[in-house]
Amino acid sequence: MKVLQINIDYKQGSTGNIVCNIHNLLRKSGFESFVAYGRGDWDEDNVIKISNKFDFYLHALGTRVFDRHGLFSTSVTKNFIEKIDKLDIDVFHLHNIHGYYINYKILFDYLKKKTNLLYGLFMIVGLLQVIVVIMNM
Numbered sequence: 001m002k003v004l005q006i007n008i009d010y011k012q013g014s015t016g017n018i019v020c021n022i023h024n025l026l027r028k029s030g031f032e033s034f035v036a037y038g039r040g041d042w043d044e045d046n047v048i049k050i051s052n053k054f055d056f057y058l059h060a061l062g063t064r065v066f067d068r069h070g071l072f073s074t075s076v077t078k079n080f081i082e083k084i085d086k087l088d089i090d091v092f093h094l095h096n097i098h099g100y101y102i103n104y105k106i107l108f109d110y111l112k113k114k115t116n117l118l119y120g121l122f123m124i125v126g127l128l129q130v131i132v133v134i135m136n137m
Contacts, residue, residue, distance in 0.1 A: 002032045004084060006102070007095035010037035010047060015095050022093070023047075034087060036080065038101025050080045051101035059100035070097070070104040077103040081110050 003026055009016030019035055023046075026033035036048040039056070051059075051073060059072040080102070092111060097104050 001090045002034065002087060003091040003093060004034040004036060004087070004089040005093040005095060006036045006050075006097060006107075008038045008097075008099035008101060010035055010040060010042050012040055016040075019095060034084075034089070036084070038099055048080070048083060051076045056100045063100065069100075070102075073101060073103045074106065076101075077106045081106065085110075 005019050005022060007015050007019045009019070011017065011020045016037070019037070023033045023035050032046075034046045034048065036050050038049075038051045041049070055073050055076050062072040063069040092114075097107065
């Protein structure tokens with residue numbers, strides 16, 4: 001099974017470290033794991049950078065001027081989707097998709113076209129992680 005996690009960070013900050021730990025655990029358990037991230041520079045197998053500094057600042061400027069956060073980064077999001085479409089991912093695990101690096105509308109339109117998607121809501125309260133899952137088949 002192929003799993004792709006999408007997050008603003010990888011190996012830095014709280015969610016970046018969570019993504020890294022899940023990625024390592026999946027690989028040790030025999031899954032084919034991929035990570036896509038927006039900020040930082042990591043050169044590792046199965047780790048994909050979505051955005052770049054120029055696009056980040058352009059997205060941030062567009063958000064402030066036009067109040068349309070998450071709706072810029074069009075070209076980098078389309079390039080990213082071309083890459084992941086070739087990977088034939090089974091599970092998409094979305095962490096933080098805000099942060100000036102991805103166009104959520106383009107991403108969600110792509111995900112809607114996929115069949116048998118598993119949607120999950122992850123809430124972390126202290127050391128307790130509660131998982132609510134809704135299956136769409």
